[in-house]
Amino acid sequence: MSAAAAAAAAGVSGSSTAPGGHPVFDLSKFWQEQMTLVDTTEPDFKNHPLPLARIKKVMKTDQDVKVQYHVAPILFAKGCEIFITELTKRAWVHAEENKRRTLQRSDIATAISKTDMCDFLIDIVPREEASKV
Secondary structure, eight states: HHHHHHHHHHSSOOOOOTTTTTTTHHHHHHHHHHHHHHSSSSSSOOOOOHHHHHHHHHTTTTTTOOOOOHHHHHHHHHHHHHHHHHHHHHHHHHHHHOOOOOOOHHHHHHHHHHHHGGGGGTSSHHHHHHOOO
């Protein structure tokens, strides 16, 4: 992924730094931006960045899901989009800490290992990837 594409995906225009000069991820600012984006953007129910058919298929694999309402896959897609954006921003901070402008698999692995929210991905992304730099 190129630096421009990674920055655009992460929504990074100018990242803030900690006192030691290390980049930081401001979680409260991220969520404030997401809430503002949701409030100001007119929803487009026809075009989605993630495939709704795939999301519906995943939802059908859960035996507890008896009926899918038409808005459920759209909401699930938005949640996935926000999750991917947050994970990308966290990985971008790690890439900048290592003075790189390209996201690598190890950046994603490190972001996952440093976030309790991503514990469910620990089995999918090997810990060795997080230790590589």
